Amino acid sequence: MKLSRHISLIMLSLLTFMSGMAAPVSVKARLDSVQILMGKLTVLHLEAVQRKGEKGGFPMFSQAPQDGYVGVCGDSVELRTSIKRDTIDLGSGMIQINHSVPVQAFDSGTYRLPQFVYVSGRDTARSNSVALKVIPVPVAADAQISDYAGPVSPEGSVFDFLPDWLIDLWWLWLSIILLAVLFIIGMRRYRKQGGVLRKKPEPNPYEVAIKRLGNLKNRRLWEQGMEKEYFTLLTDILREYLERRFDINAMEMTTRQIIDSLSSNTEVKEKRNYMREILDVADFVKFAKVRPLPSDNIAAFDNAVKFVEETKPVEKPDADDSQANADAESNIKTGIDIPASHKTADNKKGGGI
Amino acid sequence: MNEPVNIRELNDLIASKSNFSNMIRSGMDRRIVGQKHLVDSLLIALLCNGHVLLEGVPGLAKTLAIKTLAQLVAAKYSRIQFTPDLLPADVIGTLIYSVKNESFEVKKGPIFANFVLADEINRAPAKVQSALLEAMQERQVTIGDTTFPLDSPFLVMATQNPIEQEGTYPLPEAQTDRFLLKVVIGYPDKEEEKRIIRQNIYGTPEPVIPVVDPKEILEVQKIVEKIYIDEKIENYIVDIVFATREPSKYGLADLQSIISYGASPRASISLAKAARAYAFLRGRGYVIPEDVRAVCHDVMRHRIGLTYEAEANNISADEVINNVIDKIAVP
Numbered sequence: 001m002k003l004s005r006h007i008s009l010i011m012l013s014l015l016t017f018m019s020g021m022a023a024p025v026s027v028k029a030r031l032d033s034v035q036i037l038m039g040k041l042t043v044l045h046l047e048a049v050q051r052k053g054e055k056g057g058f059p060m061f062s063q064a065p066q067d068g069y070v071g072v073c074g075d076s077v078e079l080r081t082s083i084k085r086d087t088i089d090l091g092s093g094m095i096q097i098n099h100s101v102p103v104q105a106f107d108s109g110t111y112r113l114p115q116f117v118y119v120s121g122r123d124t125a126r127s128n129s130v131a132l133k134v135i136p137v138p139v140a141a142d143a144q145i146s147d148y149a150g151p152v153s154p155e156g157s158v159f160d161f162l163p164d165w166l167i168d169l170w171w172l173w174l175s176i177i178l179l180a181v182l183f184i185i186g187m188r189r190y191r192k193q194g195g196v197l198r199k200k201p202e203p204n205p206y207e208v209a210i211k212r213l214g215n216l217k218n219r220r221l222w223e224q225g226m227e228k229e230y231f232t233l234l235t236d237i238l239r240e241y242l243e244r245r246f247d248i249n250a251m252e253m254t255t256r257q258i259i260d261s262l263s264s265n266t267e268v269k270e271k272r273n274y275m276r277e278i279l280d281v282a283d284f285v286k287f288a289k290v291r292p293l294p295s296d297n298i299a300a301f302d303n304a305v306k307f308v309e310e311t312k313p314v315e316k317p318d319a320d321d322s323q324a325n326a327d328a329e330s331n332i333k334t335g336i337d338i339p340a341s342h343k344t345a346d347n348k349k350g351g352g353i
Numbered sequence: 354m355n356e357p358v359n360i361r362e363l364n365d366l367i368a369s370k371s372n373f374s375n376m377i378r379s380g381m382d383r384r385i386v387g388q389k390h391l392v393d394s395l396l397i398a399l400l401c402n403g404h405v406l407l408e409g410v411p412g413l414a415k416t417l418a419i420k421t422l423a424q425l426v427a428a429k430y431s432r433i434q435f436t437p438d439l440l441p442a443d444v445i446g447t448l449i450y451s452v453k454n455e456s457f458e459v460k461k462g463p464i465f466a467n468f469v470l471a472d473e474i475n476r477a478p479a480k481v482q483s484a485l486l487e488a489m490q491e492r493q494v495t496i497g498d499t500t501f502p503l504d505s506p507f508l509v510m511a512t513q514n515p516i517e518q519e520g521t522y523p524l525p526e527a528q529t530d531r532f533l534l535k536v537v538i539g540y541p542d543k544e545e546e547k548r549i550i551r552q553n554i555y556g557t558p559e560p561v562i563p564v565v566d567p568k569e570i571l572e573v574q575k576i577v578e579k580i581y582i583d584e585k586i587e588n589y590i591v592d593i594v595f596a597t598r599e600p601s602k603y604g605l606a607d608l609q610s611i612i613s614y615g616a617s618p619r620a621s622i623s624l625a626k627a628a629r630a631y632a633f634l635r636g637r638g639y640v641i642p643e644d645v646r647a648v649c650h651d652v653m654r655h656r657i658g659l660t661y662e663a664e665a666n667n668i669s670a671d672e673v674i675n676n677v678i679d680k681i682a683v684p
Contacts, residue, residue: 286583287585287641287642
């Protein structure tokens with residue numbers, strides 16, 4: 001008696017387990033809208049419940065072409081095969097797969113959509129049947145009859161005329177344009193600031209020559225018996241001065257060439273004798289082992305200073321100065337006293353020819 | 354000025370011999386119109402004991418110049434017309450069998466003279482050119498078993514015609530290097546041409562009277578050897594020569610593709626020698642950069658090899674030299 005009770009309990013629990021294991025596959029159908037206008041779309045929701053891990057699907061859609069349709073109700077209703085699927089885990093080893101099927105019809109009338117067969121593993125389930133009413137498009141009989149619309153020219157854009165590679169690499173062109181814009185902006189700022197590293201104003205050739213002559217004098221070379229070095233440095237200073245002051249390539253010229261160049265320069269023609277005396281003595285000292293008298297050394301130096309002083313560049317009035325003068329004149333007229341120094345930039349140090 | 358005695362003495366010596374060059378110049382002027390540069394070049398070569406390669410079209414008084422120079426110096430002059438069938442023996446001499454003496458006797462060639470004009474040197478084959486150039490270099494000639502020293506002073510003036518190149522044997526670079534100077538002479542100007550016409554159509558030219566003795570030339574050559582060249586001038590010469598070898602190091606990168614080979618050390622020697630002779634002609638006992646520049650073209654133009662690119666662009670050696678001397682800083 002006791003044994004039979006145990007057996008019946010085991011059998012009962014086994015049946016309970018088996019019933020759980022053999023949970024039914026089900027499918028439910030519903031429409032978003034049971035009434036649509038001809039040609040309009042509605043969505044058919046097919047909610048299939050099946051066991052997790054099993055492969056399931058609607059056979060009627062599986063053989064249809066992608067992005068095509070399956071005709072039902074005598075092909076009056078079209079079920080699009082562009083189906084969206086969404087899976088929900090229901091627990092207990094079951095899942096629900098929601099299929100959203102676009103539905104469209106081009107014939108008016110009331111249709112009962114067929115039951116949708118769903119196959120999962122070895123189980124097959126059928127959905128409920130849903131009805132769809134397709135309403136014809138109302139025709140305005142009294143409306144003015146229009147002719148067929150003519151051929152419409154496609155909307156064109158400039159991109160249609162560009163080669164594909166140009167359009168495909170749009171990011172590259174965009175980057176180049178951006179870089180170019182940045183470069184231009186950078187250059188403008190650079191110019192405005194006068195360069196990243198502000199250029200030192202070029203020293204005046206006159207100032208340089210006078211400074212170097214002063215240094216040469218301070219070195220007292222000829223006093224130490226170094227007349228050759230003294231005259232070499234003296235002529236180098238003068239040659240560099242000529243090069244920068246008169247644009248004469250004096251460093252690569254012989255004495256006669258330098259004198260000839262000075263003779264043809266109206267600005268310095270009168271002063272060339274100073275240079276001739278210096279260079280003639282320098283040639284003796286540098287190339288003929290001649291030791292000049294102290295008076296020759298002093299005379300050469302004095303001549304060099306005279307030459308540089310007398311050919312000192314005359315500073316041209318700055319454009320800003322003339323502007324300041326004009327402003328000063330206008331101040332007199334207007335009666336407002338604006339100091340010229342407030343308007344002018346620092347005078348350009350050093351001068352041109 | 355307290356100048357050292359040697360330069361002062363040298364200057365005095367040069368001053369005492371200054372009439373030497375003046376006499377030769379005036380003698381040359383009486384026979385040759387214009388061509389001052391040619392006369393100066395011949396004097397430089399003579400003073401340096403060198404030789405001259407002369408390039409110019411026919412009729413520019415090349416032969417007359419060297420002939421007159423020979424007459425002014427009272428020296429022996431000979432002219433060799435180079436032709437394709439010329440043999441070395443025709444230049445240097447040969448052994449001839451004497452029936453009378455029943456032995457071989459030396460028959461000296463025209464090279465045994467103080468002044469030799471090798472006319473159109475590029476018309477003779479290489480073996481004849483080599484015989485002449487060897488004699489020029491060695492200043493001696495071997496005929497048979499005997500070596501004969503050549504006369505002193507010995508100056509060869511070889512000429513080349515720049516326009517007729519067919520059937521010629523251009524002198525190899527190694528041979529041209531042996532000439533101290535390569536002088537390119539051009540046409541006289543209108544005034545000179547008029548004087549040439551008058552000189553040649555009215556009467557006979559006055560005879561050339563010797564004004565200098567060959568011994569005096571040898572003395573002057575020794576004086577020229579004493580002319581002082583400062584180290585600064587040596588550096589200047591070296592810089593010029595090196596700039597033809599490595600132009601890019603001297604800021605002349607443009608010349609790199611134009612020069613196939615630069616001037617040889619013989620060019621440096623010749624430049625120094627010629628500058629010294631030029632200084633002598635200017636009455637100086639020392640060389641200044643101006644002397645170097647004055648002789649630079651004549652000394653260097655045949656010692657710089659130009660590439661095909663240079664020839665295609667019509668760039669001459671003179672243009673290359675101009676670029677070089679305009680770039681090298683003068684001491």
